[in-house]
Amino acid sequence: MADGGDELGDNLEAVEGLLLGEAPSLTRLEVAEQAGVPMEVAEALWRQLGFPHAADDDVAFTPADVVALRQTRDLIDLGILGPDRQAALVRTWGRSFARLAEWQTLLLADVAREAGAEPATQLEVLSEQVLPLVDQLQSYVWRRHLASAGSRMLAGESAGQGVSELAVCFADIVGYTSRSKSLAEAELVAWLEHFEDAATGIVVDHGGRIIKTIGDEVLFVADDVAAAAEIALVLTELGADDSDDFPAVRAGIAFGPVTSRLGDVYGPTVNIAARLTSVARPDTVLVDKGAYAALTGLEEDRADDAATHADAGSSTYRFRRMRRTSVKGYSRLHSWVLRRP
Numbered sequence: 001m002a003d004g005g006d007e008l009g010d011n012l013e014a015v016e017g018l019l020l021g022e023a024p025s026l027t028r029l030e031v032a033e034q035a036g037v038p039m040e041v042a043e044a045l046w047r048q049l050g051f052p053h054a055a056d057d058d059v060a061f062t063p064a065d066v067v068a069l070r071q072t073r074d075l076i077d078l079g080i081l082g083p084d085r086q087a088a089l090v091r092t093w094g095r096s097f098a099r100l101a102e103w104q105t106l107l108l109a110d111v112a113r114e115a116g117a118e119p120a121t122q123l124e125v126l127s128e129q130v131l132p133l134v135d136q137l138q139s140y141v142w143r144r145h146l147a148s149a150g151s152r153m154l155a156g157e158s159a160g161q162g163v164s165e166l167a168v169c170f171a172d173i174v175g176y177t178s179r180s181k182s183l184a185e186a187e188l189v190a191w192l193e194h195f196e197d198a199a200t201g202i203v204v205d206h207g208g209r210i211i212k213t214i215g216d217e218v219l220f221v222a223d224d225v226a227a228a229a230e231i232a233l234v235l236t237e238l239g240a241d242d243s244d245d246f247p248a249v250r251a252g253i254a255f256g257p258v259t260s261r262l263g264d265v266y267g268p269t270v271n272i273a274a275r276l277t278s279v280a281r282p283d284t285v286l287v288d289k290g291a292y293a294a295l296t297g298l299e300e301d302r303a304d305d306a307a308t309h310a311d312a313g314s315s316t317y318r319f320r321r322m323r324r325t326s327v328k329g330y331s332r333l334h335s336w337v338l339r340r341p
Contacts, residue, residue: 035067042069045072221265232338239283
């Protein structure tokens, strides 16, 4: 047992040395001192990033931690990490990279296991071949998204409040709970990955932006409500196709002011889209009054008089007005079923 423990310890030290660039040689007190940052500030940042707690005498840090802490101090001095946004931004970094690291580790472990590689070989490949490529690709993806976000802001989104008119849509897998019980773990993962991959492609192809996937649900936004409508219809049509493995879905679209913050979206428009999705029937898309008005060209305050329970619409879409729905937070929610002509 002792030999096994020693081997495990040696492997852990090797992992740290390879991934961090060198073996840990500093305590947290030494890192804060060398970086010129008060200990309480350093502790707050590490906690927000989700790093494991280290005691004062734990040798768990490297000179790279000193550089990172100095750079963080520089961002604070520049006003980028002010008191009102520091915690939220740093938490977002920590959560995002923690999830990414977890997924990448599992992926690399599966590849190594299939290849029958020894742990030492895995570490060597990881440090010498994989990490540099992943590092460069992550930087490239971040810069591309940064350019896109900057372009959207310059095109009209309020830089101060992050509020803009957006179409928000949730697409939810129908019968997910019952289906998940009948699938093995690997089958469930493959099924969900197919759903996320296909949904992401459809959203991007039609000019939308994925905000997040939440297990059996995807949330996306679009600047153009017609684009959101087309995406939702394509998703439900694909789910209704028995010859395709894409699951049956239902969707809800709302259009109106949306607050964008740290890659997520908030506000009544988002809430209404979620509520509509929860009451939509399988293979059906529901839209709120704002989306209905935008798609038909009618003034929103005339939407109630524009359609009865009979079908109505334009050359592009058909609408059927639903009875007012009572959902959490909205006692009498207006909605229309969206269909093709």
